[in-house]
Amino acid sequence: MSAQDPAIAQDAPAPAPDHLRVLIVGSGPAGYTAAVYAARAMLKPRLVQGMQPGGQLTITTEVENWPGDASVQGPDLMVRMEAHARAMGAEIVTDTVTRLDLSARPFLAECDSGARMTADAVILATGAQARWLGLPSEQMFQGFGVSACATCDGFFYRGKQVIVVGGGNTAVEEALFLTNFASKVTLVHRRASLRAERIMQDRLFAHPKIDVIWNAEVVEITGDQSPLGVTGAVLRSTTDGTTSTIAADGVFVAIGHTPASELVRDQLDLREGGYVWVHPGSTRTSVPGVFAAGDLTDDVYRQAVTSAGMGCMAALDAEHYLSALDAARA
Template sequence: MAETRHSKVLIIGSGPAGYTAAVYAARAMLKPVLVQGLQPGGQLTITTEVENWPGDTQVQGPDLMVRMEEHAREMGAEIVSDYISSLDLSQRPFKAHADSGITFTADAVILATGAQAKWLGLPSEEKFMGFGVSACATCDGFFYRNKEVVVVGGGNTAVEEALFLTNFASKVTLVHRRDTLRAERILQERLFAHPKVALQWHSAVEEVLGTETPPGVTGVRVRDVRDGTESVIPCDGFFVAIGHSPASELVKDQLELHADGYVKVEAGSTRTSIPGVFAAGDLTDHIYRQAITSAGMGCMAALDAERYLAGIEEVLDDQDTARD
C-alpha cells in the first residue's frame, strides 16, 4: 500500500525561498516537510562566486545552499529528497504525489519551485556555464570589470542586462536576430545612446568559444541570418537574456497566474488565489529574481502560513466550544 504522510506545512522547492521558509516554519513549531525537487538548491547550485549575499563578501553558490539546507535541518525541518509530480489543491488536506510513490498531505502548502533561465540550447553554452556563460548580469556582472561581454536577446531583459553590464564592462555587444528590439522604447533609447554599447543586428549565436584549462570564454561565433556568413565577436563573458520560465506546471490549471506563467499573489503577501497555498521566490517574482529577495519571500510565506493555520485552529476551537 502506498505511503501517505501528513504535515501541517509542505514546502515544495529547495532554493533560497524554500529553505528560508523551512527555517521560519520550523521555528514556529509547525514541523514542516520540504521536498527538494530535481535540483536541490535551485539556480544557485550552478552559480560560482556570489558576492551580493549579505554577510559574505564572497561565497560559492553551491556552498551557500548547503549551509541553508543544514540550517533548515538544524531548526527541525524535515528535508526529503524527492520530486513532486502532481499536486491537488481542490480538496483539503492538499495532496502532493511524489515520484517515490509517497503521497504528502498538508494543511498548508508553500510553493518555492523557482524559475529557470531560458537558454539557447548550445552544447558549448552548457560547457562554459559558470565559467563565462551566465544568465544573470546582477549576479555576475562584477566579474567583468574592464572586460568585453556579449549579451544575446531583444526584449526588456536583454536591454536591462546590457545596460547594467555597462557599469563594469569596457564594451557590451548586444546580439539580436532582427534589426529592431522588443524592449520598451525608453530602454532602447538609453541603450542606443550609451557609448559602451555595440549592436550586432540580424545575428544568431552559433557557438561559445573558449579555453579548456582553465575553462573560460574567449568569444562567440555568430551567423548572419540573412546570408549565412559567420564571424567571431571576442569577449570574456557571454550573457543569455532571452527570458525566464517559472516552474508553475504543478499549479497552472489550479492557481491564478500572470500571462507569462508566474503565480499571482496578493500585494504585500505570498497568498495565492487558494487560501492555504502560498508562493515565494522566482516562481512569483519576475522583476528582481535575486537570492536575497527569494529568501525574504520565503520568510513571508512561512509567516503567512503560520497565521493561516492559527486562524483555522481558532475556528475549530470556536466550533468545539459551540458544540459543548
Template sequence: MGDTRHSKVLIIGSGPAGYTAAVYSARAMLEPVLVQGLQPGGQLTITTEVENWPGDSHVQGPDLMVRMEEHARKMGADIVFDYISSLDLSVRPFVAKADSGTTFTADAVILATGAQAKWLGLPSEEKFKGFGVSACATCDGFFYRGKEVVVIGGGNTAVEEALFLTNFATKVTLIHRRDSLRAEKIMQERLFANPKVEVLWHHTVEEVLGDQGVTGVRAVDVRDGKETVVPCDGFFVAIGHSPASELVKDQLETHSGGYVKVEPGSTRTSIPGVFAAGDLTDHIYRQAVTSAGMGCMAALDAERWLAGIE
C-alpha cells in the same frame, strides 16, 4: 503502494525561498516537510561565485545552499529528497504525490519551485556555464570589470542586462536576430545612447568559443549565413525565464507567462492556504536575497493562516 505523510506545512522546492520558509516554519513549531525536487538548492547550485549575499563577501553558490539546508535541518525541518509530480489543491488537506510513490498531505502549502533561465541549447553554452556563460548580469556582472561581454536577446531583460553590464565592462555587444528590439522604447533609447554598447542586428549565436574560459562567440547572419566572431570574456543569455509552475498552472492564477500571482505585499495565492515565494512568483528581481525574504513571508503568512483556521 507508497506511504502517506501528513504535515501542517508542505514546502515544495529547495532554493533560498524554500529553505528560508523551512527555517521560519520550523521555528514556529509547524513541523514543516520540505521536498527538494530534482535540483536541491536550485539555481545557486550552478552559480560558482556569489558576492551579493549579505554577510558573505565571497561564497560559492553550492556551499551557500548546503549551509541553508543544514540550517533548516537544525531548526527541525524534515527535508526529503524527492520530486512532487502532481499536486491537488481542490481538496483539504492538500494532496501531493511524489515520484517515490509517497503521498504528502498538508494543511498549508508553500510553493518555492523557482524559475529557470531560458538557454539557447548549445553544447558550448552548457560547457561554459559558470565559466563565462551566465543568465544573470546582476549576479555575475561584477566579475567583468574592464572586460568585454556579449548579451543575446531583444526584450526588456536583454536591454536591462546590457545596460547594467556597462557599469563594469569596457564594451557590451548586444546580439539580436531581428532588426528591431522588443524592449520598451525608453529602454531602447538608453541603450542606443550608451557609448559602451554596440548592437549586432540580424544575428544569432551558434557557438561559444574558449578554452579555460570564454574568449568569444561565433555569430551567424540570419540573412546570408555569413559568420562573425565577436571577441568577449563573458556571454550573457537574456532570452527570458520560465517559472516552474507546471504543478499549479491550471489551479492558481498566474501572470506574465506562468508566474504565480500573489496578493500585493504578501505571498497569498488565489487559493487560501497556498502560498508562493521566490522566483516562481517574482519576474522582476529574481535574486537569492529577495527569494529568501519571500520565503520568510510565506512561512509567516502560513503560520497566521493556520492559526486562523484552528
C-alpha cells in the same frame, strides 16, 4: 493462506498518506528559508527538494552579494542553508512532487518515489529556470563566462568585453547594467528591431559603451579549457547565413525565464509568462492556504536575497493562516 500470499498483498489497501501542517515544494533560498521559519514556528514542515536540490545557485560559482559573505560559492551557500533548516527541525526529503491537488482540503501531494502526503498549508518554492540557447558550448562554459544574470555576475567583468544575447526588456536592462563594469557591451539580436520598450531602446542606443549587432544569432561560444573561460562567440547572420567571430570575456543570455509552475498551472491564477500570482505585499496565492515564494512568482528581481525574504514571508503567512484555521476549528 500465508501472509506472503500474492492475492492478499495485491488486495492490501494503500497506506494512508502522511499528514503535515506545512508542505514546502522546492528548495533554494526561498524553500530553505521558509523551512527555517516554519520549523521555528513549531509547524514541523516537510520540504521536498525537487529535481535540483538547492535551485539555480547550485550552478553558480562565486556569489558576492549575499549579506554577511564577501564571497561564497553558490553550492556551498545552499549546503549551509539546508543544514540550517535541518538544525531548526525541518524534515528535508530528496524527492520530486509530481502531482499536487489543491481542489480539496487537506491538499494532496504525490511524489516520484510513490510517497503521498496531505497538508493543511503548502508553500511553493519551485523557482524558475533561465532560457538558454541550447548550445553544447554554452553548457560547457556556464559559470565560467556564460551567465543568465547580469546583476549576479556583472561585477566579475570589470574592464572586460561582454556579449548580451536577446532583444526584449531583460536584454536591454542587462546590457545597460553591464556598462557599469564592462569596457564594451555588444548586444546580439536575431532580428532587425528590438522588442524592448522605446525608452529603454533610446537609452541603449545613446550609450557610448554599447554596440548592437542586428540579424545575428550565437551559434557557438568559444573559449579556453585550462583554465576554463570564454574568449568570444561565433555569430551567424539570420539573413544570409554567413558567420563571423567576435571577442568577448563573457556571454550573458537574456532571452527570458520559465517559471516552474507546471504543478499548479490549472489550479492557481498565473501572471503573464506563467508566474504564480500573489496578493500584493504577500505570498498568498488565489487559493487560501497555498503560498508562493521566490522566482516562481518574481520576474523582476530574481535574487537569492529577495527569494530568501519571500521564503520568510511565506512561512509567516502560512503560520497566520494555520492559526486562523485552528481558531475556526476550535
